[in-house]
Amino acid sequence: MEEFILGSEVMRAIMKLAHEVAKYDVSVLLVGESGTGKEMLAKIIHLESPRAENPFVPVNCGILSGLMFEDKLFGHEKGSFTGAISTEMGCFEMADKGTLFLDEVSELPLENQVDFLRVLEDFRFLRIGGNKLIEADVRIISATNKDLKELAAKGLFRQDLFYRLHVVPVYIPPLRDRKAVIPRMVNHFLGRLAAQHKRPLPSVTPEVIDVFCRYDWPGNVRELKNLVERILIVNDQNVIGTEQLPSDFLWHFREPARSMALELEEVRRAAETKAILDVLYRLRGDKERAARMLHISPRTLRYKLKRYNIKVDRNGEAVSQDVPGNLDERLSRWSSPQ
Ligand SMILES: Nc1ncnc2c1ncn2[C@@H]1O[C@H](COP(=O)(O)OP(=O)(O)O)[C@@H](O)[C@H]1O
Ligand SMILES: [Mg+2]
Incomplete structure (x- = not known):
């Protein structure tokens, strides 16, 4: 056993x-x-x-x-x-x-x-x-x-x-009330699971252990064991650092208030960029009329074009701009635990 x-x-x-x-x-x-x-x-x-x-x-x-x-x-x-x-x-x-x-x-x-x-x-x-x-x-x-x-x-x-x-x-x-055991458990499960799955035994950086010790493990030892197994299977590095931790796990460490603000900003930016590009394309790049159609002043439009880095050619077609990127991906990106 x-x-x-x-x-x-x-x-x-x-x-x-x-x-x-x-x-x-x-x-x-x-x-x-x-x-x-x-x-x-x-x-x-x-x-x-x-x-x-x-x-x-x-x-x-x-x-x-x-x-x-x-x-x-x-x-x-x-x-x-x-x-x-x-x-x-x-x-x-x-x-x-x-x-x-x-x-x-x-x-x-x-x-x-x-x-x-x-x-x-x-x-x-x-x-x-x-x-x-x-x-x-x-x-x-x-x-x-x-x-x-x-x-x-x-x-x-x-x-x-x-x-x-x-x-x-x-x-x-619960595991959160005996966190001192976490480093030992991680090594124990790594050793056992690496042998079981016939994988080379990786080492784990102190940062990872640190992150693990900050987490509350609502699923207790089972959750820890499953996470270790998942990392072991997916990862092919011989050192496991925080970069190797799955993003849905790191998600637990996001700062809620900041992320929500970030999310709103991203959504607004994506929506406004799309509306502005649509109007400019339809009006063949006429910014005066575009501003009127969008119910904003020409000055506000200029500001948004600059802020969102929107560029159009003479025909009003989008040239290049900072693509807002995949929202989920950006949100789940590692931000160091507070
Ligand atoms: N102290 C421990 N040492 C090693 N493995 C453990 C320990 N506690 C739990 N586990 C492992 O965690 C998983 C969940 O344990 P289990 O006994 O099924 O929990 P419970 O019955 O309380 O839900 C099992 O895979 C078990 O082997
Ligand atoms: Mg049980």
């Missing part, structure tokens, strides 16, 4: 706790934003537990509800509903003697929570359409990016189920 990078006291404490709880069959609730490493930690707990040789079965609680959810978790007997052409095991049975990982457990449909809690009490259940109680020896690890306690307080999650899952809560902080 891939190395789990710690890099801070908080993360070392979390790992220590994970080692401890791995030995016992207690329910663990991993709490943290998406991409903070909850699933990876769940696997580590499983692999360090006496159940390591048996399956680790992840199930996303958010995607199914009602009967579909029951089917996914408890399976069905052949012929129990249209389309049930054979008997199928659910995740619970598949995880027998192993670990069931309930991902996004806050999304577990309320209607399914009662039955689910009952199964968690004695680990016995029926497949859909079945009449034989099936027993499964399962260790539960769940994960959430929401505050389950608050949901329970609001009646959006069953209180009793919350207490059943919440025996040992482990809170994993």
